[in-house]
Amino acid sequence: MLLEDIETPCLILDEGKLDANIARMHAWLAPRGAGLRLHVKTAKNIEVARRAMGHAVTGIAVSTLKEADYFFEHGVRDILYAVGITPGKLDHVARLRRHGADVAVVLDSAEAARAVVEKGAALHQRFPVLIEIDCDGHRAGVQPGDPVLTEIGRLLAGSSAAELRGVMTHAGSSYNAKSVDEIRAMAEKERRAAVRCAGALKAAGLPCPVVSVGSTPTALYGESFEGITEVRAGVFVFFDLVMAGLDVCRIDEIALSVLATVIGHQKQKGWAICDAGWMAMSRDRGTAAQRIDQGYGLVCDADGNPVEGVIVSDANQEHGVISSRDGPALDVARFPIGMPLRILPNHACATAAQHGAYYVVDGGRDVVAVWERFGGW
Amino acid sequence: MLLEDIETPCLILDEGKLDANIARMHAWLAPRGAGLRLHVKTAKNIEVARRAMGHAVTGIAVSTLKEADYFFEHGVRDILYAVGITPGKLDHVARLRRHGADVAVVLDSAEAARAVVEKGAALHQRFPVLIEIDCDGHRAGVQPGDPVLTEIGRLLAGSSAAELRGVMTHAGSSYNAKSVDEIRAMAEKERRAAVRCAGALKAAGLPCPVVSVGSTPTALYGESFEGITEVRAGVFVFFDLVMAGLDVCRIDEIALSVLATVIGHQKQKGWAICDAGWMAMSRDRGTAAQRIDQGYGLVCDADGNPVEGVIVSDANQEHGVISSRDGPALDVARFPIGMPLRILPNHACATAAQHGAYYVVDGGRDVVAVWERFGGW
Numbered sequence A, B: 001m002l003l004e005d006i007e008t009p010c011l012i013l014d015e016g017k018l019d020a021n022i023a024r025m026h027a028w029l030a031p032r033g034a035g036l037r038l039h040v041k042t043a044k045n046i047e048v049a050r051r052a053m054g055h056a057v058t059g060i061a062v063s064t065l066k067e068a069d070y071f072f073e074h075g076v077r078d079i080l081y082a083v084g085i086t087p088g089k090l091d092h093v094a095r096l097r098r099h100g101a102d103v104a105v106v107l108d109s110a111e112a113a114r115a116v117v118e119k120g121a122a123l124h125q126r127f128p129v130l131i132e133i134d135c136d137g138h139r140a141g142v143q144p145g146d147p148v149l150t151e152i153g154r155l156l157a158g159s160s161a162a163e164l165r166g167v168m169t170h171a172g173s174s175y176n177a178k179s180v181d182e183i184r185a186m187a188e189k190e191r192r193a194a195v196r197c198a199g200a201l202k203a204a205g206l207p208c209p210v211v212s213v214g215s216t217p218t219a220l221y222g223e224s225f226e227g228i229t230e231v232r233a234g235v236f237v238f239f240d241l242v243m244a245g246l247d248v249c250r251i252d253e254i255a256l257s258v259l260a261t262v263i264g265h266q267k268q269k270g271w272a273i274c275d276a277g278w279m280a281m282s283r284d285r286g287t288a289a290q291r292i293d294q295g296y297g298l299v300c301d302a303d304g305n306p307v308e309g310v311i312v313s314d315a316n317q318e319h320g321v322i323s324s325r326d327g328p329a330l331d332v333a334r335f336p337i338g339m340p341l342r343i344l345p346n347h348a349c350a351t352a353a354q355h356g357a358y359y360v361v362d363g364g365r366d367v368v369a370v371w372e373r374f375g376g377w
Helices: A015-032 A046-053 A065-073 A087-098 A110-123 A148-157 A172-176 A180-203 A216-221 A241-245 A348-352 B015-032 B046-053 B065-073 B087-098 B110-123 B148-157 B172-176 B180-203 B216-221 B241-245 B348-352
Strands: A010-014 A035-039 A059-062 A078-081 A102-107 A127-133 A162-169 A210-213 A230-233 A256-266 A271-274 A298-300 A306-315 A320-324 A340-344 A357-361 A367-372 B010-014 B035-039 B059-062 B078-081 B102-107 B127-133 B162-169 B210-213 B230-233 B256-266 B271-274 B298-300 B306-315 B320-324 B340-344 B357-361 B367-372
Touching: A010 A015, A015 A035, A015 A046, A015 A216, A035 A046, A046 A065, A046 A367, A059 A065, A065 A078, A065 A087, A087 A102, A087 A110, A087 A127, A102 A110, A110 A127, A110 A148, A110 A162, A127 A148, A127 A180, A148 A162, A148 A180, A162 A180, A172 A180, A172 A216, A180 A210, A180 A216, A216 A230, A256 A348, A306 A340, B010 B015, B015 B035, B015 B046, B015 B216, B035 B046, B046 B065, B046 B367, B059 B065, B065 B078, B065 B087, B087 B102, B087 B110, B087 B127, B102 B110, B110 B127, B110 B148, B110 B162, B127 B148, B127 B180, B148 B162, B148 B180, B162 B180, B172 B180, B172 B216, B180 B210, B180 B216, B216 B230, B256 B348, B306 B340
Parallel strands: A010 A357, A035 A059, A035 A230, A059 A078, A078 A102, A102 A127, A127 A162, A162 A210, A210 A230, B010 B357, B035 B059, B035 B230, B059 B078, B078 B102, B102 B127, B127 B162, B162 B210, B210 B230
Antiparallel strands: A010 A256, A256 A271, A256 A340, A271 A320, A298 A306, A298 A340, A306 A320, A357 A367, B010 B256, B256 B271, B256 B340, B271 B320, B298 B306, B298 B340, B306 B320, B357 B367
């Protein structure tokens, strides 16, 4: 099967770039003594995970229990459910644990810790727990220095229904960094927050075997991982335009694209219309606040080579408007009806989530494999 | 099953509101002599479509050929594929037609018309075609008054491989209207563009049996449908916050919501964190430019009653930040961990697309049905 034979829009994954991105992350972390915990929320596919897990990994992080189910069915045992747990989800976690999955949960309050302990006792379970730390104010987590940390630690360590496994944090605001120096500073802040909180637990006589940090930008720009036992990252397997805008990757390292077809023109406006709208690209406009706004995606030819300065500047549900980013209006004669194009996405997680499969290519236009992908909860 | 028994996030559909929304559209259009062509891109589910088709409809509009496959398998024969056709998709259309589906396609250029005629001849098919008209400059379509319209018309009518079925247009920019008067004016502009182009075809001795317009706002505020044979609309079955912001519906008419659970707090910031992030709500921020910015969604209690002034103000992939829209910081004690909430979406099409099923309720918390939903292409 060739790319041209697939009905568009569809998701294309370049295998060579995928492998190179994975190798790069491992080559960066290994000499720095930091283990990798692969965040599978980006790929949601076992073939991609296997590539990453061919190297040494500590396990996976998941963003949904559906991911936990799927990856456990595919043989992955060490799973961190990295979204704050609610009591209502502990039956599901217990079910996975009874079948042999080592699923750990995260929380950031005494209220949640008490709920876990209570539910663990009722279910005859001992839930492993990481306490979430807030290193950058962007969403959840205990503030470093807040005495509630040791209160939570004591609640968990003092119960046979929980196992205090450590601390975790995520420098999610690194996605909004304005420079590489800022990412480096965020990586160090992320590390210090986790190490400080691990120290506070230990100083209180509590265990903290796991000290977990991570985001793709801070993983690849962190200069020290001292005191860290594992780094969580997911987007790096594919990369995307947001990462390129942060100088975390080059444009030609982006492994994921959406294959689209030109369906029409508005010649006087310099628009070509294609069949990849926001349903295929996602509504993610993560580059809007970056130096270069890539619209809904950067247009490439069918071989994946960027068409200089041409983007999907606007989108309807199933229509993408292709135009010049700036400068003179596009000569639409370059984009005849039926022409295949590949659009690089702003955000790999968001774009991949709109699709049910990866059409895998290796540089050329031959589809060498089709890998299923799931969504939902 | 009760709402509380479902793992969150998940999609809730209020059956009573659905039925009332459908009845409202039919009651509005019927005395005005305009038929309804249901756009199924919003619901992508046969149960929802059947409710609407219990009334008189002319058929359905689809935004993907996967929708065409699904609805034809479920007995719907009259299908308009309302996204500009490319030659590569005509094999698929021909396959459906050979099985008895009356699938019509749309195009807006002589180039595309020639491709359809050529492919129709090769496949021994006679493809019904609507010519797309641009009534508001927002994406595709022939400009009213452009002589290319009759050129396309002659290309199609002059071939046994195509059937010139008429014209269609979509006032998509009505989503950005600033007042009801503006929507009324857009509806009239949409109608006039379609009627004018139908007239131009007829004046050239060409057939134009179908004159198709539509968007939910212009369908419900159009004052005249003279010369129109059908109105296409889809969002009205559910409505959403964008429609409420346009005064097309009331907040309490929105039939769709995302059930979420509180997973934590940042007390000093007045944030409650829930497990509906942008993956569950979509990245659609369609209310951002409206009078009232609803963030990623308006927070309701588990019975669907809005919590005054409380929205999902920010979102990560699986985390939603719940806070006051403005005014004093939220008292997070009102939102204990484990509390179920329902979030009304900005854009029904985008939010529904993130989910694989509708959990149907009828006013209360009893789940009376689960309706599957599909995505992709």
